[in-house]
Amino acid sequence: MTPGEPATRRHEPDRRERLIDVTLDVIAEHGVAGTTHRKVAEAAGVPLGSMTYHFDGIDDLLAVAFTKLATMTADGFEQALAAADSKAEACEAVVALITGDLLGTRRNALLTYELYALAARRPGLRRVTDAWMARSRAALARHFDDNTTVMLDALIEGLSIHRVLAISPLSETTVREAVHRMVGTP
Template identity: 50%
Template sequence: MATGHTDPQRRERIIGATLDLIAEEGITGVSHRKVAVRAGVPLGSMTYHFSGMDELIREAFTRFADHIVAVFDAHLAAPADRDQARQAVTDLVHALSEGSRRDLVLTQELYVLAARRPVYRELTREWMARSRTHLEKHFDPDTARQLDALIEGLTLHRALDDEPQDRALTLEAITRITTTDT
């Protein structure tokens, strides 16, 4: 394995290992030693690449937020009209809730940190603003804000329910929020 400066992927492996550990053991289960072992790097690499655990965890969650925003982009970039956008949001909710358990757990871990620590609250606010930017391509800002909250709630409920609601009910909820009286 390459060492030091000749291993450009080392930092990325450390971040990925950190996210994996958070998903498996929670924030309290993460340590420099565990991350180094998981990433397959010398323990000294931890302090070479990150000033401390807090910087590493912030960077890891920033990378995770980027990933989720990319999922939003993948679903919401193509719709040409409001009906297609509603279908795309439905697809997004189902993709998020039926997808990676890792992503679901990481989302909840980040929310817990954000509830306790302002720096993570700011990170989640930035993430939500970026997600809403994608929604605002199809809906007004107030509707996008409400829809973003609905996406979060439906995703969590669908992921944790023994009998999650079907696509028709998801689409109905999205349609109710995105239909304005004229």
């Protein structure tokens, strides 16, 4: 570009989606408190003005990013449980969810805890967590009765937390035993 020549705009039709993905990365690294438009724009390699073009403020950005996280996680939950043809296979799907990448990675756990903490302080975000829990429970309800579904949902949360935060994480065998005890299968 020569002096005096107007700058050309780079056309990037998926920029908004990319900014949402980068926002999740920034939250995982810095937490909600450390996430700013400036950090997200810098991490995405876009002008700061892109943030205000695509989002109505930091609260909008966080809500959209956490909605994407909840949707992706609920989608994975539904897919895993839909593939199960029996209660035993559903139990194995639950074990795989807890011990696998969907719920069991440090990044996903950090993002989930950041969402929970923010939703506890901002009731508007509870719609995101409520919708996520409803989808998770509906996926479980395909294989388990209502009471077991609610208890199993809580067990999944607790075991996921323990696996990610513990210095010596629970083994897959222990997770499997806990799931089977909860649902009453050998």
